[in-house]
Amino acid sequence: xxxxxxRQKTLLMLIIRDYIDSAQPVGSKRLAEHYHINLxxxxxxxxxxxxxxxxxxxxPHTSAGxxxxxxxxxxxxxxxxxxxxxxxxxxxxxxxxxxxxxxELDQWMTLAASVLANQSQGVSVVAAPHVETTKFKHVxxxxxxxxxxxxVLVMLGGEVSQQILTLAEPVAxxxxxxxxxxxxxxxxxxxxxxxxxLTARPDPLDQDILLLVLQDxxxxxxxxxxxxxxxxxxxxxSEPEFSESDEARRxxxxxxxxxxLQDLLTKTTSNSNVxxxxxxxxxxxxxxxxxxxxxxIARYGVPGMATGALGVLGPMRMSYSRTIPTVRFVAGxxxxxxSDNISGE
Amino acid sequence: xxxxxxRQKTLLMLIIRDYIDSAQPVGSKRLAEHYHINLxxxxxxxxxxxxxxxxxxxxPHTSAGxxxxxxxxxxxxxxxxxxxxxxxxxxxxxxxxxxxxxxELDQWMTLAASVLANQSQGVSVVAAPHVETTKFKHVxxxxxxxxxxxxVLVMLGGEVSQQILTLAEPVAxxxxxxxxxxxxxxxxxxxxxxxxxLTARPDPLDQDILLLVLQDxxxxxxxxxxxxxxxxxxxxxSEPEFSESDEARRxxxxxxxxxxLQDLLTKTTSNSNVxxxxxxxxxxxxxxxxxxxxxxIARYGVPGMATGALGVLGPMRMSYSRTIPTVRFVAGxxxxxxSDNISGE
DNA sequence: ATTTAGCACTCCCTTTGCGAGAGTGCCAGT
DNA sequence: ACTGGCACTCTCGCAAAGGGAGTGCTAAAT
Numbered sequence: 047x048x049x050x051x052x053r054q055k056t057l058l059m060l061i062i063r064d065y066i067d068s069a070q071p072v073g074s075k076r077l078a079e080h081y082h083i084n085l086x087x088x089x090x091x092x093x094x095x096x097x098x099x100x101x102x103x104x105x106p107h108t109s110a111g112x113x114x115x116x117x118x119x120x121x122x123x124x125x126x127x128x129x130x131x132x133x134x135x136x137x138x139x140x141x142x143x144x145x146x147x148x149x150e151l152d153q154w155m156t157l158a159a160s161v162l163a164n165q166s167q168g169v170s171v172v173a174a175p176h177v178e179t180t181k182f183k184h185v186x187x188x189x190x191x192x193x194x195x196x197x198v199l200v201m202l203g204g205e206v207s208q209q210i211l212t213l214a215e216p217v218a219x220x221x222x223x224x225x226x227x228x229x230x231x232x233x234x235x236x237x238x239x240x241x242x243x244l245t246a247r248p249d250p251l252d253q254d255i256l257l258l259v260l261q262d263x264x265x266x267x268x269x270x271x272x273x274x275x276x277x278x279x280x281x282x283x284s285e286p287e288f289s290e291s292d293e294a295r296r297x298x299x300x301x302x303x304x305x306x307l308q309d310l311l312t313k314t315t316s317n318s319n320v321x322x323x324x325x326x327x328x329x330x331x332x333x334x335x336x337x338x339x340x341x342x343i344a345r346y347g348v349p350g351m352a353t354g355a356l357g358v359l360g361p362m363r364m365s366y367s368r369t370i371p372t373v374r375f376v377a378g379x380x381x382x383x384x385s386d387n388i389s390g391e
Numbered sequence: 392x393x394x395x396x397x398r399q400k401t402l403l404m405l406i407i408r409d410y411i412d413s414a415q416p417v418g419s420k421r422l423a424e425h426y427h428i429n430l431x432x433x434x435x436x437x438x439x440x441x442x443x444x445x446x447x448x449x450x451p452h453t454s455a456g457x458x459x460x461x462x463x464x465x466x467x468x469x470x471x472x473x474x475x476x477x478x479x480x481x482x483x484x485x486x487x488x489x490x491x492x493x494x495e496l497d498q499w500m501t502l503a504a505s506v507l508a509n510q511s512q513g514v515s516v517v518a519a520p521h522v523e524t525t526k527f528k529h530v531x532x533x534x535x536x537x538x539x540x541x542x543v544l545v546m547l548g549g550e551v552s553q554q555i556l557t558l559a560e561p562v563a564x565x566x567x568x569x570x571x572x573x574x575x576x577x578x579x580x581x582x583x584x585x586x587x588x589l590t591a592r593p594d595p596l597d598q599d600i601l602l603l604v605l606q607d608x609x610x611x612x613x614x615x616x617x618x619x620x621x622x623x624x625x626x627x628x629s630e631p632e633f634s635e636s637d638e639a640r641r642x643x644x645x646x647x648x649x650x651x652l653q654d655l656l657t658k659t660t661s662n663s664n665v666x667x668x669x670x671x672x673x674x675x676x677x678x679x680x681x682x683x684x685x686x687x688i689a690r691y692g693v694p695g696m697a698t699g700a701l702g703v704l705g706p707m708r709m710s711y712s713r714t715i716p717t718v719r720f721v722a723g724x725x726x727x728x729x730s731d732n733i734s735g736e
Numbered sequence: 737a738t739t740t741a742g743c744a745c746t747c748c749c750t751t752t753g754c755g756a757g758a759g760t761g762c763c764a765g766t
Numbered sequence: 767a768c769t770g771g772c773a774c775t776c777t778c779g780c781a782a783a784g785g786g787a788g789t790g791c792t793a794a795a796t
Contacts, residue, residue, distance in 0.1 A: 149555060149557065150554070150555055183535070184533050186531050186533060186543065188529050188531060188543070188545055190528070190545060190551075196543075196545060196551060198531065198533070198541075198543050198553075200533055200535060200541060206541060206553065208543075208551065208553070209493075209495070210494060210495055212494065277647065278647075279624060279643070279647060280640070280643055280644050280647055283628075283640050283643070284637070284640070289634065289640075292629065295625070295628050295629065295634075298624070298625050298628070299625045302622065302623070302624060302625055
């Protein structure tokens with residue numbers, strides 16, 4: 047990794063910044079005129095040649111301006127990563143929105159997706175927090191009609207799962223309530239692990255429901271992450287990368303398949319800590335469909351208890367200086383909310 | 392409305408069909424060669440002139456082929472509306488998917504959106520069924536942590552609403568259960584209307600919860616329709632209408648704002664019966680953003696009890712012969728499911 | 737009376753050529 | 767070490783030219 051002189055650094059930064067909002071290859075003359083650096087275009091040309099040599103810039107064709115390479119973006123991002131903060135007023139506006147919304151996970155996720163999309167002008171994706179070990183807290187059985195029973199399962203930490211069961215034959219609400227009460231006494235505080243070793247129950251209904259509870263708890267833990275929320279798809283459609291090339295558009299397909307999206311999120315953030323951002327530029331050789339895109343992602347939540355992931359996808363040319371602080375800030379905010387929600391346990 | 396000769400009719404059908412999958416203006420020669428009608432291109436030209444005169448076709452410019460007008464599409468649609476049926480094998484595949492999915496509304500809606508999108512290659516939208524009058528069936532109060540209480544409200548017909556309440560001070564589960572039991576005895580079978588006239592309760596907790604229940608029931612009835620599910624956005628992005636013109640792309644913005652989408656669905660289907668399809672071609676002068684699009688929609692469910700809406704959006708050039716039967720079939724399927732779900736009441 | 741063949745015409749779309757403009761690399765001079 | 771100058775390259779936009787597809791009309795054939 048060659049080192050850059052101070053001048054090369056500022057030049058590189060300027061070029062990338064210019065390209066990000068013009069989407070046009072940037073040339074030496076333009077640079078010398080628009081930004082008041084006291085350098086002639088010739089000097090800039092020399093430096094550009096050096097930067098090109100080092101792999102930070104490239105020319106679409108001989109005698110066009112320069113365009114940043116993935117390497118260039120990476121350098122740019124690593125330079126401004128730490129310093130960047132969202133303006134305080136914006137921070138306040140966002141927090142305010144969160145604290146005045148209805149205190150429900152669903153609302154928070156939707157809001158987070160919306161904030162991310164609007165601030166970054168990219169496509170946002172938020173995966174709901176997912177518990178790592180689930181402990182039983184309470185089960186409720188409510189007869190809805192005929193043989194159908196609504197089972198509501200509440201976990202320590204507040205996660206709720208509801209499911210409709212269809213029993214072999216109609217059962218009165220009283221009997222259901224009895225079963226629920228017995229199971230509550232028996233299971234409170236237990237993990238799925240512990241429950242699976244319990245011996246058989248005398249009442250056949252108790253036994254059936256116990257199995258269903260267990261199955262549901264397992265499902266909760268096994269699924270890789272929580273539900274997915276996205277927003278801002280249309281933001282990106284007007285960007286030249288997406289409206290012109292088929293290739294970038296293919297990246298959007300990922301957002302229609304929750305499974306592959308979860309995959310991407312968990313895979314790329316699995317080895318990173320809560321609080322640390324990750325910036326994937328140009329698919330990093332791994333994801334073909336993202337070759338023209340960048341992805342800024344972060345984990346949030348309370349490690350060991352419940353964590354989720356969120357991020358923003360945009361063209362490689364996206365406004366990192368806006369996206370990165372936003373992702374960081376929203377991740378922090380959600381971490382606080384999750385932690386508030388858990389602490390009361 | 393001028394009447395068409397049999398020959399003009401078949402010609403019009405062919406032209407539209409050809410344009411639908413070529414996206415190119417279709418000329419007389421091409422028509423004479425590709426489809427083995429025993430007519431010379433000259434004759435076809437005469438008929439085309441007549442059809443143009445009548446307003447079913449138009450020429451982008453002198454001496455280009457013909458393109459269907461909105462009027463043309465309307466004729467086309469009204470001609471094939473009734474006869475069109477989905478092939479039996481497809482019908483079976485789809486039903487099969489529904490009956491083997493978990494019997495939950497959420498699953499069904501997602502599946503319906505997916506089937507519609509795949510079959511029609513357009514963007515699908517499904518609004519969950521919404522009850523017209525809600526009667527109370529059961530309330531459950533579960534302390535989750537500290538002052539937070541999960542309220543689960545079940546309506547006659549099986550609709551479920553859950554909400555987290557934050558009380559002024561912590562309350563023991565026993566007391567919550569007592570309140571729930573008392574309210575259940577009191578409210579079963581009542582409408583929101585009736586409940587609002589009830590006199591005050593002695594226990595202050597009972598009173599508070601009663602108000603919250605009432606509020607929630609009102610919210611359920613008031614919201615115009617159920618939650619919105621969509622799928623297939625990317626299907627449409629590769630169509631020339633969307634990848635070339637900004638205008639068509641603007642139509643997709645509607646899909647990012649659940650509110651405006653619900654509006655559209657309810658407004659356009661409010662005066663139509665369950666089971667009747669509606670086909671909006673080119674926004675029908677009403678919706679500017681849909682000028683280049685068509686929309687096939689239907690209501691489903693059980694009138695008077697619970698109904699929802701679903702539909703497919705595509706370019707005006709969409710494959711009606713595939714979309715219309717699919718929408719009709721899926722609407723029927725969902726109607727059956729909803730009706731099964733209600734009948735047991 | 738209807739259909740068809742032929743013809744002249746119109747308009748789009750692509751190709752071609754050319755000049756302007758922007759940018760580059762390099763060299764020589766400050 | 768920087769800058770001015772110069773020759774060179776390549777894109778882009780524009781205009782002109784040619785091909786192609788399609789049309790409308792008329793006159794002949796069925």
